[in-house]
Amino acid sequence: xxxxxxxxxxxxxxxxxxxxxxxxxxxxxxxxxxxxxxxxxxxxxxxxxxxxxxxxxxxxxxxxxxxxxxxxxxxxxxxxxxxxxxxxxxxxxxxxxxxxxxxxxxxxxxxxxxxxxxxxxxxxxxxxxxxxxxxxxxxxxxxxxxxxxxxxxxxxxxxxx
Amino acid sequence: xxxxxxxxxxxxxxxxxxxxxxxxxxxxxxxxxxxxxxxxxxxxxxxxxxxxxxxxxxxxxxxxxxxxxxxxxxxxxxxxxxxxxxxxxxxxxxxxxxxxxxxxxxxxxxxxxxxxxxxxxxxxxxxxxxxxxxxxxxxxxxxxxxxxxxxxxxxxxxxxxxxxxxxxxxxxxxxxxxxxxxxxxxxxxxxxxxxxxxxxxxxxxxxxxxxxxxxxxxxxxxxxxxxxxxxxxxxxxxxxxxxxxxxxxxxxxxxxxxxxxxxxxxxxxxxxx
Numbered sequence: 059x060x061x062x063x064x065x066x067x068x069x070x071x072x073x074x075x076x077x078x079x080x081x082x083x084x085x086x087x088x089x090x091x092x093x094x095x096x097x098x099x100x101x102x103x104x105x106x107x108x109x110x111x112x113x114x115x116x117x118x119x120x121x122x123x124x125x126x127x128x129x130x131x132x133x134x135x136x137x138x139x140x141x142x143x144x145x146x147x148x149x150x151x152x153x154x155x156x157x158x159x160x161x162x163x164x165x166x167x168x169x170x171x172x173x174x175x176x177x178x179x180x181x182x183x184x185x186x187x188x189x190x191x192x193x194x195x196x197x198x199x200x201x202x203x204x205x206x207x208x209x210x211x212x213x214x215x216x217x218x219x
Numbered sequence: 220x221x222x223x224x225x226x227x228x229x230x231x232x233x234x235x236x237x238x239x240x241x242x243x244x245x246x247x248x249x250x251x252x253x254x255x256x257x258x259x260x261x262x263x264x265x266x267x268x269x270x271x272x273x274x275x276x277x278x279x280x281x282x283x284x285x286x287x288x289x290x291x292x293x294x295x296x297x298x299x300x301x302x303x304x305x306x307x308x309x310x311x312x313x314x315x316x317x318x319x320x321x322x323x324x325x326x327x328x329x330x331x332x333x334x335x336x337x338x339x340x341x342x343x344x345x346x347x348x349x350x351x352x353x354x355x356x357x358x359x360x361x362x363x364x365x366x367x368x369x370x371x372x373x374x375x376x377x378x379x380x381x382x383x384x385x386x387x388x389x390x391x392x393x394x395x396x397x398x399x400x401x402x403x404x405x406x407x408x409x410x411x412x413x414x415x416x417x418x419x420x421x422x423x424x425x426x427x428x429x430x431x432x433x434x435x436x437x438x439x440x441x442x443x444x445x446x447x448x449x450x451x452x453x454x455x456x457x458x459x460x461x462x463x464x465x466x467x468x469x470x471x472x473x474x475x476x477x478x479x480x481x482x483x484x485x486x487x488x489x490x491x492x
Contacts, residue, residue: 080279085355086287087481088294093355114236117243125250129268130276131357133388133398135254135261139247147244186251188404189357190424 067217068111072119074103079123083130091202098176098202102210104142105171108149109156109164110218120146132189137182141175165211172203262389270391273362277351340456344488345369350394354480359399359426361385363486366393374454377486382460382477383407383448384486397486400461400476401426409461409474410449411440417449420461420474429462429474439472440464446474456491 082097104123108116124139131138149156156164176199183189254261277284347365354360365371367390377384377397385405389396398405401422410417418434440446444464450457466473 077279080276081283082356083273083276083353084280084284085352086283087352088287088290089283090355092283092287097356114239117240121243121247124247125264126268126272128254129265130272130353130360133265133358133360133396133404135250135264139251143244143247183357187357190403192424195356 068107068113070217071103071107071111071214075100075107075119075123078103079126083127091198094198095202095206098172098199098206099210101172101175102203102207103214105145105168105175106214108146109168110214112149112153116146117143132183132187134187136186137179140182141178144178145171145175168211169203169207172207173200176200176203265389265396266391269362269389269394269396273351273394340458340492341489342492344375344490345371346485346487347371347395348485349483352483354399354401354426358404359385359402359422359480360388361397361399361483361486363395363397363488364393365488366390366395368392371395371488375488375490376455376459378459378489379478379483379486381479382462383455384478384480384483386454387488395488399480400429400478401480406432407455407461408449408452409446411444411446411464413444414438414440416440417451418472420446423473426480427475428465429476431471431474434472437470439467442467450491456489 078096078100082093082100084093086092100123104119107119120142121139124142125135127138128135156167159167177196180189180191180196184191250261250264345365347363347369350362350364352361363371363377371387371390373387373390375387377386383400385397385399385402387395388398399422400407403422403424406419406421408417409420416434416436416438418431418440420429420431423430442464446461446464448455448457448459448461460477462474462476464472465475
């Protein structure tokens with residue numbers, strides 16, 4: 059009981075963040091969509107943490123995961139760190155407008171934010187690191203997002219309860 | 220009754236919060252800048268990620284790895300009968316080739332002695348096995364279980380039994396990172412065997428083909444021509460097998476690499492003699 063109190067939802071979400079990060083940076087040749095799914099799950103969790111558990115420690119989280127994603131997936135620092143920090147700063151600026159929205163509107167914005175984040179990362183990877191802007195990869199991410207979005211939201215809401 | 224956990228929340232002033240945020244943002248932009256200028260701090264971070272973060276992520280993702288291995292074994296088991304039939308036919312064919320190869324090898328040795336030629340131009344530094352790969356999202360990188368303690372250095376070539384794989388981009392004491400040929404950020408200088416056309420090729424981004432970015436005198440190689448390293452950039456040893464020309468367009472051509480990048484177990488790190 060005491061342990062479960064200590065193990066609050068923020069810590070659980072951070073554990074999900076660590077697991078999804080670990081799986082997304084280890085490629086599985088037979089299951090490439092597992093990597094993509096956990097990559098999308100990482101972004102979903104990170105946005106959820108920003109929207110519902112905002113704390114300034116998230117800047118450090120964005121810094122660490124941004125650097126690690128950039129080094130492990132792109133071999134150069136840039137695309138992920140910029141998008142994560144940009145998202146955090148944008149949230150701080152728009153927070154007063156977001157709290158006025160209904161839960162359905164928030165969910166819609168949550169999904170749109172996820173897609174935009176993934177597209178911006180691809181765009182920056184192309185701009186800074188010369189990686190091809192891959193439309194099929196974007197569609198793959200969108201499809202995975204559509205599949206895992208609702209179950210993930212349910213899971214997160216359950217964790218928060 | 221056990222004492223209650225009491226977590227004291229350290230209330231920080233607004234100044235400290237703002238200072239942290241500004242520091243993080245500044246640090247990020249400095250890191251992006253240093254990353255572009257190849258500062259030694261970035262190489263330290265890369266080494267740290269190779270030697271510390273990758274083992275941790277491998278440990279955490281171990282259950283998925285077990286599941287992936289199980290699927291692989293199941294697939295292999297399913298195709299066992301069919302593969303056995305193919306292998307039996309292959310054995311018969313290879314036996315014929317073996318006889319011919321032994322004869323050719325003898326002839327080759329005699330001719331080499333006559334010409335006073337050396338056997339090959341490669342020095343094997345280390346044979347290493349793959350520990351993990353990051354080639355699904357964005358870049359095409361693999362990590363090996365050998366580093367500078369095994370005399371592996373940056374820019375050394377990585378090959379396997381089929382041909383050129385890529386080059387070493389980072390080394391730590393026991394690990395090294397190899398960028399694969401299929402990565403768009405690795406360019407190699409190649410020549411076609413039949414016409415000797417020199418060109419630069421790099422990964423096309425789809426992880427399958429290599430595409431030419433520059434061709435000397437705008438000459439295009441023929442379809443099906445074999446492409447090897449030219450050795451002109453002095454990074455890759457000369458005459459390493461790269462691939463076969465699979466498609467020729469007006470200003471560029473596509474090469475299908477000989478190496479099966481999905482099945483890499485062991486990698487040899489080599490340099491020129």
